[in-house]
Amino acid sequence: MSEAVLLERVHARAPGKINVFFEVGPPGADGYHEVASAYQAVSAYEDVWATASDGFTVEVTGTVDVSGVPLDDGNLAVRAARLLAEHIGYDGGVHLRVHKGVPVAGGMGGGSADAAAALVACDALWGAGLSTHELQRLGARLGADVPFALLGGTAVGTGRGEQLSPALARGRFDWVLVISDEGLSTPEVYAELDEYRSGPGAHVPRAPARPAVFPPVLQALRQGDARMLGATAHNDLTDAALRRRPELDDIINLGLDEGALTGIVSGSGPTLAFLADDEQAALALQVTFSAAGHQTLHVHGPVPGAHLLTS
Incomplete structure (x- = not known):
């Protein structure tokens, strides 16, 4: 994809999560564990602003300590943007501004939420028009929690947690x-x-x-x-x-x-x-x-x- 960028700047938001239930199987031959999880998306948010750029760059701020967040290709939001660009054949770049409200390395999927928000923001910025399901398939390549950050609400996750089935949840x-x-x-x-x-x-x-x-x-x-x-x-x-x-x-x-x-x-x-x-x-x-x-x-x-x- 090499068409002109449709928007100058896009803002996306994704939630952190709590595993209200999490059962872990034995490690497989590859060292990974099969799990069964009941995810609930909660009101701690990651915000990502995507702006057209020649390269892939990121800046990070937050209401939580962000000192350990990488500012290079180790950042999940950058990896998500690069993956999407490769997938759709886009030959430009993006500057991402990430504002974190989910504790870093706290077990709440903050990095996965960054990736999910970056996928949604860049999809809109570049006019890709991918479906949520397509974005989830891409997100699963970045981490098991990324598909749920895209889906939100409440869901059951199996496999490594990325195989999702929405679950009904009433109330608050x-x-x-x-x-x-x-x-x-x-x-x-x-x-x-x-x-x-x-x-x-x-x-x-x-x-x-x-x-x-x-x-x-x-x-x-x-x-x-x-x-x-x-x-x-x-x-x-x-x-x-x-x-x-x-x-x-x-x-x-x-x-x-x-x-x-x-x-x-x-x-x-x-x-x-x-x-x-x-x-x-x-x-x-x-x-x-x-x-x-x-x-x-x-x-x-x-x-x-x-x-x-x-x-």
């Missing part, structure tokens, strides 16, 4: 996130889980042969029942993350003592997600965590996936 779920200053490496958390599962003792949980989302989780989402979801939400990576960062366990216990319906890590952590009864309960929980010296964020879900905004 309020979450309080406790953000860590130091990220966790996703490969290291998976390796910790594998090591833990291979240990001796009847009490050690074993990997499910075929991961699946627990049906009561989907029922809770369909009914908009926060208490039922709190009783059934689960993440296999929580124990592994706590083994690497034991201090997170104290924060989970504080949240549960103060009325949170559940406390789990989001994705591979270290961001902790606490489900509250409603908005007022979430605000009270947020005050408690803040008073204890923790950085917090109140979000709700489900929210839409990556979409264009009027500049």
Whole structure:
């Protein structure tokens, strides 16, 4: 594609996510794990502005610490733009301005949301007109969470998490996130889980042969029942993350003592997600965590996936 750029500047937004349920199978021959996840898109957003340019460049700002975000071809938004340009035969470039509101390396898919927003923005900037399904197929080449950042809402993910089936969710779920200053490496958390599962003792949980989302989780989402979801939400990576960062366990216990319906890590952590009864309960929980010296964020879900905004 070599036609003139149709727009001068495009603004797209994509949400972060919480894995309200996450079951992990054993590692395959390639080292990757089959998973079953119930994703919920939440109101922590990544904003991407795409402007016509000869090359591929990126600048990053945010309401969260962005010091560890790459500013070269290691940036997922840049990789997404390059992938789309190659796919449609576009021979120009783009300058991306990324404003991050999702904790970096926090298990909430912020980099994947960047990629999703970049795909949507560049698709509009270059007049490609790809469908959401086509963008999801491209996004899956960048990471398992990118297709969900494009879809948004609530969905079940299988395979590596990229095989999505939309799930019905009624009402609003309020979450309080406790953000860590130091990220966790996703490969290291998976390796910790594998090591833990291979240990001796009847009490050690074993990997499910075929991961699946627990049906009561989907029922809770369909009914908009926060208490039922709190009783059934689960993440296999929580124990592994706590083994690497034991201090997170104290924060989970504080949240549960103060009325949170559940406390789990989001994705591979270290961001902790606490489900509250409603908005007022979430605000009270947020005050408690803040008073204890923790950085917090109140979000709700489900929210839409990556979409264009009027500049």
